[in-house]
Amino acid sequence: MTLVAADLAAHVLERALGRGGDLAELYAEAREGFSLSLDDGRVERPQGGRERGVCVRVVQGESTYYGHVDGVAEEDLLRVAESVSQAVRGSGRGAVTLGSASGAPEHPVRIRPEDVEAARKADLLRACDERARAAGDEVTQARIGYGEVRRRVEVYNSNGRAAADDRTRVRLSAQVVARRNDRVETGTDTRGGHAGFELVEANSEEVAERAARRALTLLHAVDAPTGRLPVVVGNGFGGVLLHEAVGHGLEADAVQKRASVYAGRLGERVAPEFVTAYDDGSRVGDWGSEGIDDEGTPTRRTTIIEEGRLRSYLYDLLRAGRDGVESTGNGRRESFRYVPVPRMTNTFFAPGEATPDELIAGVERGLYAVSFGGGQVEPATGDFVFGVSEGHLIEGGRVTAPVRGATLVGNGLEALAAIDGVAGDLEIASGYCGKAGQSVPAGVGQPHVRIRELTVGGTA
Amino acid sequence: MTPEDAAGRAVEQALAAGATDAEAWAEESTSRRVRVYEGEVESLSDAGGRGVGVRAFAGGRTGYAYGTDLSEAGVRELARSAREAAEVADEDEYAGLPADLGATELEGLASPELGAWSTARTVELALAVERAARAVAGVTQVENAVYSDAQGSVALVNSRGFSGRYRATQAWAYASAFAGEGADLMTGLGVGLGRDPAVLDPEGIGREAAGRAVALVGARRPTSRRCPVVLDAMVAASFIGFIGSMLSAEAVQRGRSLFADREGHEVADPALAVADDGTDPDGPASAPFDGEGSPSRRTALIEDGRLLTFLFDARTARRADRMTTGNASRGSYRSPPSVGATNLIVAPGEDDLEALVRRADDGLYVTDVAGLHSGVNPVSGTFSVGAAGRLIENGALAAPVRELTIAGDLVSMLKAVRAVGAEARWVPFAGSVKAPPLLLEEMSVSGS
Numbered sequence: 001m002t003l004v005a006a007d008l009a010a011h012v013l014e015r016a017l018g019r020g021g022d023l024a025e026l027y028a029e030a031r032e033g034f035s036l037s038l039d040d041g042r043v044e045r046p047q048g049g050r051e052r053g054v055c056v057r058v059v060q061g062e063s064t065y066y067g068h069v070d071g072v073a074e075e076d077l078l079r080v081a082e083s084v085s086q087a088v089r090g091s092g093r094g095a096v097t098l099g100s101a102s103g104a105p106e107h108p109v110r111i112r113p114e115d116v117e118a119a120r121k122a123d124l125l126r127a128c129d130e131r132a133r134a135a136g137d138e139v140t141q142a143r144i145g146y147g148e149v150r151r152r153v154e155v156y157n158s159n160g161r162a163a164a165d166d167r168t169r170v171r172l173s174a175q176v177v178a179r180r181n182d183r184v185e186t187g188t189d190t191r192g193g194h195a196g197f198e199l200v201e202a203n204s205e206e207v208a209e210r211a212a213r214r215a216l217t218l219l220h221a222v223d224a225p226t227g228r229l230p231v232v233v234g235n236g237f238g239g240v241l242l243h244e245a246v247g248h249g250l251e252a253d254a255v256q257k258r259a260s261v262y263a264g265r266l267g268e269r270v271a272p273e274f275v276t277a278y279d280d281g282s283r284v285g286d287w288g289s290e291g292i293d294d295e296g297t298p299t300r301r302t303t304i305i306e307e308g309r310l311r312s313y314l315y316d317l318l319r320a321g322r323d324g325v326e327s328t329g330n331g332r333r334e335s336f337r338y339v340p341v342p343r344m345t346n347t348f349f350a351p352g353e354a355t356p357d358e359l360i361a362g363v364e365r366g367l368y369a370v371s372f373g374g375g376q377v378e379p380a381t382g383d384f385v386f387g388v389s390e391g392h393l394i395e396g397g398r399v400t401a402p403v404r405g406a407t408l409v410g411n412g413l414e415a416l417a418a419i420d421g422v423a424g425d426l427e428i429a430s431g432y433c434g435k436a437g438q439s440v441p442a443g444v445g446q447p448h449v450r451i452r453e454l455t456v457g458g459t460a
Numbered sequence: 461m462t463p464e465d466a467a468g469r470a471v472e473q474a475l476a477a478g479a480t481d482a483e484a485w486a487e488e489s490t491s492r493r494v495r496v497y498e499g500e501v502e503s504l505s506d507a508g509g510r511g512v513g514v515r516a517f518a519g520g521r522t523g524y525a526y527g528t529d530l531s532e533a534g535v536r537e538l539a540r541s542a543r544e545a546a547e548v549a550d551e552d553e554y555a556g557l558p559a560d561l562g563a564t565e566l567e568g569l570a571s572p573e574l575g576a577w578s579t580a581r582t583v584e585l586a587l588a589v590e591r592a593a594r595a596v597a598g599v600t601q602v603e604n605a606v607y608s609d610a611q612g613s614v615a616l617v618n619s620r621g622f623s624g625r626y627r628a629t630q631a632w633a634y635a636s637a638f639a640g641e642g643a644d645l646m647t648g649l650g651v652g653l654g655r656d657p658a659v660l661d662p663e664g665i666g667r668e669a670a671g672r673a674v675a676l677v678g679a680r681r682p683t684s685r686r687c688p689v690v691l692d693a694m695v696a697a698s699f700i701g702f703i704g705s706m707l708s709a710e711a712v713q714r715g716r717s718l719f720a721d722r723e724g725h726e727v728a729d730p731a732l733a734v735a736d737d738g739t740d741p742d743g744p745a746s747a748p749f750d751g752e753g754s755p756s757r758r759t760a761l762i763e764d765g766r767l768l769t770f771l772f773d774a775r776t777a778r779r780a781d782r783m784t785t786g787n788a789s790r791g792s793y794r795s796p797p798s799v800g801a802t803n804l805i806v807a808p809g810e811d812d813l814e815a816l817v818r819r820a821d822d823g824l825y826v827t828d829v830a831g832l833h834s835g836v837n838p839v840s841g842t843f844s845v846g847a848a849g850r851l852i853e854n855g856a857l858a859a860p861v862r863e864l865t866i867a868g869d870l871v872s873m874l875k876a877v878r879a880v881g882a883e884a885r886w887v888p889f890a891g892s893v894k895a896p897p898l899l900l901e902e903m904s905v906s907g908s
Contacts, residue, residue, distance in 0.1 A: 034545075040714050042552065046545035049794060050527035050538065051511070064503040070510050070528035083506050087579065118548040141715050177715065177839060184718075184839040224844075226684065226906050257497070259603050261643065339503065376830040376846070380603075380638060380645045383863060385831045385846025407831070407844045407865050411643070455681075457844055457865030457906040 003028040009156040013096040015081035020090025021058040025157040028054045029336040033149035038125035053336035101162040109196035113148035128208035135212035141177035155296035163296035174208040178215035187214025192430030194289045224406030230366035236427035239444035244377040245384040245412035251342040252319035254379045261382035271416040277305040281345030287430035288346040288443030295331035302328045334438035346443030352422030356448040361397040368392040382412035407457040423448035466530045467617040473539035479516040486512040489612025496586045513793035516542035520551040524796040558774035561622040562755040563748035568741040570627040571656035592666025593637045598674040601638040622753040639673035648672025679860035682907040688823035689903045696898045701890030704801035709776035718841040728874035730765040733807040743803030745892040751790030751797035806895040809880030816899045818855040825850045841870035864907040876901040
């Protein structure tokens with residue numbers, strides 16, 4: 001399928017450069033999605049979407065001018081290009097020659113989700129609901145969500161780039177509520193990937209069961225401790241800590257605006273020698289993976305921390321040009337309604353040598369933070385705060401009572417430097433990352449990691 | 461097709477495809493956004509949007525489809541896929557269009573002034589915001605100064621004879637300033653909004669961003685304690701927005717609100733009064749009708765400390781044997797209506813900020829909270845969120861503090877309100893909220 005023919009694309013780019021500019025880009029996207037949820041025992045909100053649109057961008061010096069429009073009608077494309085060109089103050093550039101379209105590496109999709117009957121998706125949700133309710137009498141509510149989306153994108157730019165990608169993502173999520181007397185607790189879990197329906201076809205009830213177990217566990221939770229404590233962070237979704245407290249500060253837009261505590265620190269030791277971390281948008285089938293980024297650059301593995309030293313920032317074309325380096329394939333956007341900004345893909349600590357049990361055994365009194373409800377970071381300072389959605393006390397080297405209401409408050413650089421153990425059980429979880437008003441699928445992950453000391457704020 | 465025609469055709473087509481009832485929401489909009497950095501335009505955009513969303517009912521089953529193709533064939537395809545989607549849903553005896561259909565006459569939702577502003581003039585406005593922030597002593601950087609606006613028209617048509625449309629405009633500007641260096645870098649946000657750029661105060665927005673950052677320079681972690689807390693208007697608005705989301709009858713009926721059994725009961729100190737008002741001419745969320753064609757209105761939520769009602773759409777109202785409160789909320793044509801607040805408005809009190817701080821005497825003034833949405837349990841209402849601000853000593857603002865958490869539960873917090881400030885402002889985050897600063901008797905502050 002071609003959304004915008006190459007000769008029309010060239011014409012639009014020429015029009016966009018009518019008053020000059022260093023780079024013009026046309027991004028076209030067709031997005032088709034379907035979602036369905038089960039709530040309160042009932043399958044509801046079946047929803048289909050079908051969108052087409054383009055974004056035209058001209059970069060001149062430090063300025064970006066862009067416009068977007070719903071639909072891919074030729075007259076609309078030319079009108080947007082014209083309107084964008086009007087903002088540029090310069091003189092026109094000549095003809096644009098596009099290369100032949102380069103295909104992106106494929107992420108295998110065995111069963112096209114749109115070919116699966118909606119009734120089967122509804123059955124999947126019912127099975128999850130049943131499993132969640134079977135997990136315990138105290139389970140009172142389950143909300144299960146299923147979503148599939150296919151995004152076909154085409155990128156053309158005035159440097160001759162022509163690239164396309166066909167991305168399919170599927171995600172199943174469960175949120176389960178358990179109640180005992182006045183105590184009400186929620187547990188969540190998700191499974192998502194850059195893959196087809198096969199991802200959720202087998203054993204997907206496990207997602208609901210895990211969410212239910214979390215909610216049930218929290219019914220027994222004691223108030224969280226407060227103070228400075230050693231913290232063992234769980235694998236998979238525990239990687240949110242790395243994502244928020246380190247990853248965002250490595251995105252080149254923040255670095256170049258000196259809005260990052262990591263600015264000017266490349267090559268510096270920021271963590272112990274046994275700590276290595278990557279951003280990798282090329283991992284096959286992972287949630288944050290794609291063939292190319294949203295500027296047509298092939299995705300790849302970028303080492304961000306190598307044996308404790310800060311190795312690389314994450315770049316899109318614009319910021320890479322300013323630093324005289326290559327884009328790392330991190331120019332991402334939510335849709336054609338946005339311009340790309342440097343964003344993480346799948347970001348994770350490399351596996352180490354320890355086992356999770358060894359990490360826990362080394363803690364006399366501390367917190368085991370299995371999963372986070374979310375978090376926020378100020379990239380300028382690296383200060384972060386995270387809500388711990390599932391946590392346990394560690395006492396005498398053993399995991400004991402579950403705790404509720406714990407938050408981790410700290411600073412990215414301090415936390416990195418305080419890592420004193422990394423386990424071998426790497427896992428990537430599926431989340432959505434919000435930045436600059438744009439939400440994109442991001443894989444977060446890590447093996448179990450131990451931090452010598454962090455501020456734990458509790459409910460006590 | 462025009463949005464109105466597309467909506468009308470979509471309803472016809474959905475009925476033709478076998479729907480028992482149908483509704484279509486169509487919009488057409490244009491928006492602009494200017495971001496300046498170090499005296500230059502960093503980015504400038506000009507965008508157009510148009511699309512339609514169709515809700516098809518097949519008895520008690522509901523399906524939804526949306527798309528950007530407003531051609532005859534495109535609309536037919538969407539209508540059919542909405543009708544098809546309905547097949548997979550379970551029967552819901554309360555589903556259906558509202559009985560209470562109509563529009564409230566509202567003036568001033570659209571300002572002609574907005575369209576009269578050239579893009580060049582909006583760039584000047586954004587630059588003025590940035591200059592004002594930079595001019596404040598102690599500011600080391602202005603990360604963002606942004607002007608943004610939107611104008612659009614909405615058409616809603618349903619198979620029960622409702623057909624309505626309106627136009628609205630909105631303009632915003634905000635800036636984010638830094639003060640201090642290195643690990644002691646602090647940030648501050650300034651924001652303003654209105655129906656058109658002429659009502660924005662660029663100098664005020666820039667100065668606010670700068671002032672908030674500069675006030676935090678040298679912040680340290682405070683010692684843990686329980687003490688009186690003053691929430692500034694932006695922070696108060698964040699909490700009120702969150703509370704508004706828990707007053708949705710949907711959250712209540714699904715057992716996801718701590719307010720579930722509290723209707724008619726005392727939930728707050730009498731000093732605090734909160735209303736949902738979809739008709740306030742200045743409210744960003746104001747409109748003549750809600751997302752399913754019920755007339756907009758003002759609904760008192762908390763008065764004299766009592767919780768008077770929840771927020772209802774047609775479905776939740778039917779289930780509770782009540783009337784809709786006109787709170788079927790709609791983000792865009794890309795989502796079906798769901799229960800949500802319009803504009804949440806906290807009635808202002810008598811005290812200016814200085815008086816609130818004086819009354820707190822010895823406590824904490826919170827100017828920033830982080831992680832509110834992850835830090836609050838919507839069911840139990842317990843929260844623990846990161847915060848920054850200033851200490852209050854001897855009735856006056858003192859040293860800045862950061863890396864602290866404030867914890868408690870929302871019901872105790874509402875009951876702990878001791879005074880409501882006089883200076884209410886619109887805050888466009890977490891919905892649309894107009895709130896003044898609040899003085900709370902006591903909260904748990906955790907630092908070092």
